[in-house]
Amino acid sequence: MELIKEFRIVNNLGLHARAAAKIVKLGSQYKSKLFLRKNDQEVDGSSILSILTLSCPKGTEVQARIVGDDSVIFMEALGELIEQKFGEGK
């Protein structure tokens, strides 16, 4: 099953090393595969370097595409992670 959802990066530092690492770590808990897209560039969401090179500072609109059996819960968890600003605090 494939799910697609748009997110806006709201934490201050954007998708920097720590945030990217958290996405990769989250992904390792699911069977489904995550792809992140900005404009017309889509990258592998299990690769920290790919996420970094997508270059998403705060305010960037990112499209998440998750393919696989547990895509629904994965997408939910991903949304939460982004909205909670990756636990960056204020």
Next chain:
Amino acid sequence: MKAHKSGSEVKLQGIAVSSGIIIGKAYLVDRSRVKIPYQYLVNQDQIRKEVKRLEDALRITSEQLLTIKDHMPENVKAHSFIIESHLMILKDSMFADSAIQRIMDEKINSEWAVQKSLEEIREIFNQIDDDYIRTRIEDVENVAERVLRNLSGEDYEDLAKIDERVIVVAHDLAPADTTELNLEKVIGFITDGGGRTSHTGIMAQALKLPAVVALETATNLVENGDLLIVDGNTGDVIINPADSTISDYQERQIQQEEYKSSMVKISHFPAETTDGYRIDIKANIEFLEEVESAKEYGGEAIGLYRTEVLYLKSKALPTEEELFEDYRQVAEIIAPNPVTIRTLDTGGDKIAATSIEIDDEMNPALGLRAIRFCLKEPEIFNTQLKSILRASAYGNVQIMFPMISGLQEVLDAKVILEQAKQDLDRKKIAYDHDIKVGIMIEIPSAVSMAEVLANHVDFFSIGTNDLIQYALAIDRINEHVAHMYEPFHPAISRMLQQVIVAARKAGINVGICGEMAGDPLCIPILLGLGFDELSMNARSIPFIKKLIREISMEEARIDFENILRLNTAKEIRGYIVNRMKPLIPELEGKGYFYS
């Protein structure tokens, strides 16, 4: 020959990434790049072996990093994500898989393959606009370095085994290296490489290890056992200091320890005199990344955001979008308090892609720079103004024009600002229609014209560094006259007074954003003059707040009256030192504590 063999001390200047002063022996750590052998593989058997060899090295590297992560000291556990991200980079398909693939496809040895993968990643990172994310290539380099080290079979010098109290001197230290340092023994470190946003600096701060990076030549100049002074506040490193320098720094060290403990508490109190006058204390910053720490030091707002960096870094001019993103973030983080964004304050020679041919100027301080340059390049100026205006929709933003010499420049700049607003209106882009516009008062002619200028702007901010330079005709970079640079020159007090009077008459806000604002000795003068705000280097904030909270406005006014009767800088300084002794005990000694 080493420079310091002459017996005299050598001073280096780097970037301070973790505060504190330390004095100790140098311990050189060999973290120079591993020599990389290049080989072509001739048959499948060799290729198979080589793949296995790289896989082993990757596994060993992974084990090392895991061990480091598990043994991290409690106080840096919060930063274990840095090591975790290194583990992820290690396993990343762009790194590991691509290197293994290269061995098979290109028939090259492991080291070469790792090197090529690193280069490929580096190229991709180079194209990233965001400065912070782009510099994360350092993390990839750290990981690659460790893999190469493991491939070479060379042992990593075990940093955990250092058993003397030393200052580590290295070409570069990876964050993982930093956490391995034996904290009982290592008192700080300095490196040739690195930069302001290095993860190594974050680690050093968490470990409370004073550190200075980007010294470039430290490992060439320092020998094992050399005595070093490292000032993690200023970025100064002194090799083989003279006895007098050592005692100077020992004194500063003690003062610093004492202050540090008392300062932490005070930084978040308002700067209110004993008789109840409040002064806004703001921070001067240069990078977006500094906003958070400015707040931590007790900065209530950003009184000066220097905007040159984005122009100097890139080969092309920054786009409206890039500038906007940067300004918007600063505005959002500091909101609801204001950020004063100063428009471009540099010469055209430092900026790429301008149409103006600028030869080496004889005297750049008096040359085509700042507002003069912007008025000559209205396109560049318009773009910056639009970015600032757009950011104003996301917080409390003010615009400040630098290097104003008279009314005409203000009027001309406002015309371009008006055009920028209309451009945005046409595109229906939101901005703060009541955005405050102010100017820097830093040219003596602007002081003379302050009364006129005050009717055309919303605020003044006095740039005392340049004002003193221009007023006293002193080039601070010229060592023959630098000592004559003198904030206590009676002319300066009078000029400040003239500006204040003009601002009061027009009912506009007036502040200071030069070094005087952060200079403890200048505080009675600035209070007595009645400034609304002082904007300074974030590190100076706690101490300045503490001082203000110990002085009454009434006393300060009397001080200022008294100072006006003194006719030389020497007399004024003498008066102030005497006056401030009870509040700054260090004045009894040799120097006093600035940062």
